[in-house]
Amino acid sequence: MNIDLSRRGFLKLAGAGVAATSLGALGFGEAEAAELAHVRAFKLAATTEARNTCPYCSVACGIIMYSRVDDATGKKRIFHIEGDADHPTNRGTLCPKGAALKDFVNAPTRLTQPRIRKPGGTEFEPVSWDDALDRIARALKDDRDANFLSLNEAGVPVNRWTTTGFLAASATTNETAWLTYKVVRSMGVVAFDNQARV
Amino acid sequence: MTQVAEPDPGMIGGVPTPPLAILPRPERLFGQRAARFDVLAEGSNLGPYLRFLADLARVQARLAADLPAPTPVPSDRVALARASRMPPIDRHDAGAEPLLDDTLSALCREAAGIEMPAAARLALDAVAAATPDDRRWLLGNVLDDAIPVDSPAPHLFAAAAVQVHLARIAATLDARQLVPIRTGVCPACGGRPASSVVTGVQGAEGTRYAACSCCQTLWNEVRVKCLCCGSTKGIGLQSVDDGTGEATVRAETCDECGSWVKQMLQTKNPALDPVADDVGTLGLDALMRGGTWRRGGVNPFLIGY
Numbered sequence: 100m101n102i103d104l105s106r107r108g109f110l111k112l113a114g115a116g117v118a119a120t121s122l123g124a125l126g127f128g129e130a131e132a133a134e135l136a137h138v139r140a141f142k143l144a145a146t147t148e149a150r151n152t153c154p155y156c157s158v159a160c161g162i163i164m165y166s167r168v169d170d171a172t173g174k175k176r177i178f179h180i181e182g183d184a185d186h187p188t189n190r191g192t193l194c195p196k197g198a199a200l201k202d203f204v205n206a207p208t209r210l211t212q213p214r215i216r217k218p219g220g221t222e223f224e225p226v227s228w229d230d231a232l233d234r235i236a237r238a239l240k241d242d243r244d245a246n247f248l249s250l251n252e253a254g255v256p257v258n259r260w261t262t263t264g265f266l267a268a269s270a271t272t273n274e275t276a277w278l279t280y281k282v283v284r285s286m287g288v289v290a291f292d293n294q295a296r297v
Numbered sequence: 298m299t300q301v302a303e304p305d306p307g308m309i310g311g312v313p314t315p316p317l318a319i320l321p322r323p324e325r326l327f328g329q330r331a332a333r334f335d336v337l338a339e340g341s342n343l344g345p346y347l348r349f350l351a352d353l354a355r356v357q358a359r360l361a362a363d364l365p366a367p368t369p370v371p372s373d374r375v376a377l378a379r380a381s382r383m384p385p386i387d388r389h390d391a392g393a394e395p396l397l398d399d400t401l402s403a404l405c406r407e408a409a410g411i412e413m414p415a416a417a418r419l420a421l422d423a424v425a426a427a428t429p430d431d432r433r434w435l436l437g438n439v440l441d442d443a444i445p446v447d448s449p450a451p452h453l454f455a456a457a458a459v460q461v462h463l464a465r466i467a468a469t470l471d472a473r474q475l476v477p478i479r480t481g482v483c484p485a486c487g488g489r490p491a492s493s494v495v496t497g498v499q500g501a502e503g504t505r506y507a508a509c510s511c512c513q514t515l516w517n518e519v520r521v522k523c524l525c526c527g528s529t530k531g532i533g534l535q536s537v538d539d540g541t542g543e544a545t546v547r548a549e550t551c552d553e554c555g556s557w558v559k560q561m562l563q564t565k566n567p568a569l570d571p572v573a574d575d576v577g578t579l580g581l582d583a584l585m586r587g588g589t590w591r592r593g594g595v596n597p598f599l600i601g602y
Contacts, residue, residue, distance in 0.1 A: 109427050110420075110448050120601030122346055122579075124450040126414025131579075133342035138580035143588070144538035146547070148521050150529075163521065167542075178542075184503030185519045190313070191503040 147175070150183060153197045154270035157293065160197055161186025164204075177204050239263060239286075247287060264290035315501035318472045318484050321513040323361035323464040331355040333570040337577035345414075350576060350598060352411040357461045360403055367396055367462065369469035379476055386466055386486035386512060388440045392433060394462070401432060401458035408454060420450035427451075440511070442489055442595050449600035456597030463488075463512035477516075480527030481593075483509035484516050489595045490524055492559035492571045493549075503564060508571030510595040515571075523551035524558045525593040534560070535588070537581050545569060546578045548585050556593035557585060572596065 122131040146167045153160040161183030169176040180200045184191030193200075203209070213231035214223040226234075248259040265283045267276070283291050334351030338344045370385045378385040391397060405425035413421070424435065435455040438444050444452040467485045475484040482489070488511030495505050496515075506515040507524055522529050531552030536544030545565045550557040559578065561569040575596050582592060582602040592602055 109423055109431050110451055118446040118601070119449060121449040121453060121598055122343075123601070124416065124448070125346070125349070125420065125453065126416030127343075127346040127349070130343050130345045134579055135583050137342050138537070138583050141580070141584065142538045143535045143584050144542070144544070146534045146536070148532070148534060150521055181503070183520075184315070184501070185505075187314075 152270045153193070153200065154268070155194075155196050157269050158188060159269065160189035160193055162193070162197065162200065177201060180204070243286065258285075258287040259289060260287035261289050263288060264292070267291075267293045269294050313500045315504040315517050316472060317477060317517050318475045319506065319515040320467050320470055320472050320485065321464045321515075323461065323468055323513070324358050326464065326513055327354045327358035327361055327461070330570050330573050331358060333568060333573040334576075336568070337573060341577065343577065343579060347573075347577060349411065349413055349417070350573070353408060353457055354573075356404060356407040356411070357457055359407060360400060360461050361465060364400060364403060364461075364465070365396070367465045367469065370466065375470070375474050379474060382476055382478055384478060384483060384485055384487035385470060385475070386463065388463070388486055388488065388511065391459075391463065391466075392437045392440050397436060397458065397462045398429070398432060400462045401436065401455060404454060404458045404461070408457075417450060421454055424451045424454050439597060442510070444597060444600055446601060449597075452600070453597055459511060460513060467509075467512040467514050475516075480518065480522060481507065481524040483507070483512060483514055485509065485514040486512040488512060489593075490558060490571075491596045492561060492575045492594050493518060493524060494561045494563045494569060494571050495520070497564040497567055505560065510572075510597070523549070523554060523556070523593075525556040526551060526554035528553035535581075535585065537578075537584060546574060546581060548581055548590075550588075550590045551593075554593075555590050557588075557590040558592075558594045572598070575599065 120131065122128060144167070146165060149164050149166070151162050151164055153162050162180055163183050164177050165179040165181075166175045166177045168174065178201070182189050182191040182193040182197070212225050213228055215226050215231070215234070216223045242263050243260050246260065246262040248257060248261070251257045251259070265288045267279050267283075271279070280291075331351045331354035334347050334354055338347035338351060341347060374387075375385045377383075401424070405421060408421055409425075424432070427435070432455075435452060436459060439452055439456045439459045444456070463486055470485055478484055478487070486509060488509040490507035491510040493505050493507045494515070495503060497503075501517075505518050505520045507518045508515055518524060519529075521532050523532060528551055533550045533552070534547045535550055535557070536547040538544075543565070545562045546569070547560050547562075548557040549560045559575055559581070561571060561574055563569050575594065576598050579599065579602070582599065585592065586602070
């Protein structure tokens, strides 16, 4: 910062002219040095706060998720979830299900990958996403080809596929919800519901 | 944090909207700040400095009570400010107000009784004896948030006077007449925050309030948002790792603009003061200097950090 010090001669006696901290300039340099020496032994700990939407129901409460790196795994882990006080829907409040979200996220039984129980099988086995999506697409196509109705009893053209149902998720944006509706209804799916109502 | 209790139907159902601004009650605010500085001074390496600031805050509280009442901001100015989304207190004009100069004179007089090192005494005497032109320069720098790093000592006394003066003017405003201006800008005086607090007061639990470094107004700012640039991307928190994982004062960092501002969890400790604890947690500033971010909080008692 450029200061015209010659104009400020009244400060010369008060030690102006040299960059200093408030503490140093006021004569508390010793206390400052002691604190700086003390804190040198410490390290910084990083945490992250992230906004999200509770996935349980259509109220779509705002939540703040706290995470930090777990020393054991070296990966980020959520250690606290609370209602987002800035969110106009819930203003920081959560229902008992939402309040227990942390256990839901960190649950050892949580489903983290697609799994399949083959016809006649008794156990679920993991499959890749590519494999899972291919199988789902195949099954949908076969079912639609076999059961799609293009005319009703009166011979009026319809877009009706009654043998497959679709359940959408609740933690979606308006855009996702719009796209979901367009895709599902365009295919003729009649049994269309939302997990938000469960 | 202080709040006037008024009937609020929004409280029914437990989802009230937090108020935009909480205006200061200067006498009580500086009194409580002095008490907080006293508490922080106990057992701290910074004890001598914190005790000095406690005495200075007591002087501020006395001045807030004893000085003649400031002229409230005219209602047409408030209306104009509302219409143009500007703060009603004009900090530029405030520098020329005779009452501000009187406040500085009174502060110098009262502060002379405080026990302080020779360097501080020298600066205080220089401010007390300064010409009106030089005093306007000091006050102008403080009001512009542009305290030169080569003379923090005299500016500290000028800043203490500005805090008293602007807090007393802010106290005359009607909080409901204020409008949000921009992220990180005080809706009362246009000042920048010293730090922010996550409050636990009824009706606003868990919301964040930025604390004006100038007029001491607290104003609502959405959490997980940089107070310097308004970005909600790349926000992180750093705290001094004492092994408990329960830090109550944390540095909110922003990777977008590369700055950080302290955030204090009054939800965990209601005694935290946005200015006193800012000084008290100088250790966090020291550790943050080693990082990639620069300090964004404005505090005239912590120049150089």
